[in-house]
Amino acid sequence: MRTFNELDNPYTLRFSYIPPRLIERTVITEEIISNYVRKIPTYTGIFLTGVRGCGKTVMLNEIRNRIDKAKDWITVDLNPESNLLDSLARGLYLISELKALFVKAKLDFSVMGLGVHIEGAELIASSEEDALLLMLRTLKKAGKKLLVTIDEVTYNKEVAKFSHALSSYSGEGIDIYVLMTGLTENIRNIRNKKSLTFLYRAKVMELDTLNITAIQMDYLDTLKVERERADELAFKTRGYSLAFQALGYIYWSELSKCDISSEVDMKKVDAQLDKILSELAYDKIWDELSSTDKKILKAMAGLKTDEEYIKIENIRKELSLSSDSFTKYRSRLLEAGVVDGSQYGYLRFKLPRFEDYVGRVGHLFL
Numbered sequence: 001m002r003t004f005n006e007l008d009n010p011y012t013l014r015f016s017y018i019p020p021r022l023i024e025r026t027v028i029t030e031e032i033i034s035n036y037v038r039k040i041p042t043y044t045g046i047f048l049t050g051v052r053g054c055g056k057t058v059m060l061n062e063i064r065n066r067i068d069k070a071k072d073w074i075t076v077d078l079n080p081e082s083n084l085l086d087s088l089a090r091g092l093y094l095i096s097e098l099k100a101l102f103v104k105a106k107l108d109f110s111v112m113g114l115g116v117h118i119e120g121a122e123l124i125a126s127s128e129e130d131a132l133l134l135m136l137r138t139l140k141k142a143g144k145k146l147l148v149t150i151d152e153v154t155y156n157k158e159v160a161k162f163s164h165a166l167s168s169y170s171g172e173g174i175d176i177y178v179l180m181t182g183l184t185e186n187i188r189n190i191r192n193k194k195s196l197t198f199l200y201r202a203k204v205m206e207l208d209t210l211n212i213t214a215i216q217m218d219y220l221d222t223l224k225v226e227r228e229r230a231d232e233l234a235f236k237t238r239g240y241s242l243a244f245q246a247l248g249y250i251y252w253s254e255l256s257k258c259d260i261s262s263e264v265d266m267k268k269v270d271a272q273l274d275k276i277l278s279e280l281a282y283d284k285i286w287d288e289l290s291s292t293d294k295k296i297l298k299a300m301a302g303l304k305t306d307e308e309y310i311k312i313e314n315i316r317k318e319l320s321l322s323s324d325s326f327t328k329y330r331s332r333l334l335e336a337g338v339v340d341g342s343q344y345g346y347l348r349f350k351l352p353r354f355e356d357y358v359g360r361v362g363h364l365f366l
Contacts (some may be wrong), residue, residue: 003255004223004252004254004255004256005050006046006252006256008336009054009249009252009253009256010222010252011222011245011248011249012245012247012249013245013246013253013276014057015057015280016057017058017208018063018065019058019283021240021245021246021248022217023210023211023218023244024060024062024212024216025055025207025210026331027186028205028207029059029062029063029292032063032179033063033066033067035203036067036177037073038216038279041177042178043183043202043203044166044177044178044198044202045177045179045180045198045201045202045203046178046180046182046202046203046205047153047181047182047191047197047203047204047205048060048178048179048180048182048205048207049182049183049187049204049205049206050070050184050206050207050261050337051183051185051281051285051337051338051350051351052183052242052281052284052285053241053243054207054209054239054240054241054242054283055210056151056181056182056207056335057181058180058229058241059150059249059273060149060181061149063149063301064077064147064149064179065081065111068147071341072143072145073145073146073147074092074095074139074144074145074146074148075147075148075149076088076091076092076108076145076146076148076149077091077148077150077151078087078091078148078149078150080151080152080153080154081158082158083128083158083162083286083299084150084159084161084162085128085132085158085162085165085336086128088148089109089128089132089133089166091134092132092139092146093109097219098138098139100137101142101177101311102134102135102138105134106110107134107135107138109131109132109134119142123144132169133168133169133191134164136169136174136176137174138176138298140174144175145177146175146177147178147179148176148178148179149178149179150179150180150181151180152171152181152182152183153181153182153186153187153190154192155186155190158197159196159199160193160196161192162182163196163197163198163199164197165182166178166198166199168200178198178199183288184206184319184335184336184337185288185335185336186206191204193338207241207272208239209238209240209350210237210239210240210241211243212234212235212237212239213234214245215233215239216229216230216231216233216234217250218244218248218366219233219234223252223261224251224261225251225261226261227259232266233248233251235280236273236353237352238351238352239349240351240352242280242281243277243352246273246276246277246280247269250268250272250273251264251277254268254269256287258322274356276355277351277352277353278356278357282357285336285338286357286358287339288336289333289336290329292330292333293336294328294358294362296321296329296333297333297338297339297349297354297358298358298362299315299318299319300315300339300347300355300360301349301351301355301358301362302359303318307345308348310347310348310349311344311345311346312330312345312346312347315347330347330352337350338350
């Protein structure tokens with residue numbers, strides 16, 4: 001039996017699943033968890049943001065799982081497109097431990113279709129907001145804290161309604177906390193609505209790239225490759241979470257056919273990586289960019305040499321853009337997570353092999 005049996009591949013392309021091979025972002029994870037569990041949290045709401053494929057959903061699930069195991073904590077995950085208040089109330093009622101508390105407190109939620117009518121009920125909910133408030137008061141008396149998670153949140157009327165309700169609950173000192181993920185632009189749209197006090201005051205935390213050394217060590221340990229090949233693979237990912245999983249998945253699959261790293265065809269690996277990154281992230285990222293954003297990236301791809309960084313002055317000249325105009329689009333591209341502007345006067349492609357992707361698709365929109 002081959003060492004690298006394809007059925008045992010520890011890397012995955014499965015969305016939102018916590019993979020067997022995971023490079024943890026320990027600092028930010030511990031910061032978020034410690035914020036929630038301390039006696040007086042600094043933030044009751046936190047947004048996780050970053051480019052598509054950077055690992056936001058995986059981190060959200062990991063944090064929710066860890067909080068759920070903590071004493072006196074309850075977690076509920078909500079669909080961002082649902083009636084959030086109604087979904088939260090129903091989610092709480094489905095937890096057997098909590099249902100028993102609600103019954104004991106003689107709370108009647110039958111108007112919402114939850115449970116049966118309770119004779120002599122002390123409190124009767126007339127709406128999902130009433131029901132949720134009664135539930136949360138009961139949880140507070142029982143010493144329970146609640147973490148609500150929402151993946152890929154966008155602004156809509158239900159989010160607005162949810163935020164107003166959360167502000168009201170917080171005013172009563174109820175222990176309800178929210179962890180959300182979303183693209184930078186979507187989170188900005190929510191926080192621009194200053195009337196949504198709870199979400200406007202939520203902390204925004206951006207996920208940066210994975211640690212390259214950690215990726216190197218993972219590939220060494222899991223793929224059993226020589227250090228030079230582990231370094232090559234790790235740097236090829238540029239710390240992009242999706243690329244780490246995809247490249248590990250592809251390489252393991254190739255090893256299952258030969259079991260000798262030196263026999264793996266890297267051109268074939270690159271071709272497969274390009275296909276996966278395009279289908280799972282880059283096509284969507286590209287579609288969300290403006291026409292001028294795309295022109296700038298196309299110019300960058302054309303100007304790129306063996307050097308990673310490209311002079312902004314050369315990009316501007318290529319497109320005949322003024323400094324003020326270019327600055328606006330530079331900010332947009334930085335926010336989108338597709339370029340890195342850490343070196344003054346220069347830009348570089350941040351995502352792995354994205355310059356190759358731009359070279360292939362850039363002509364299609366012109």
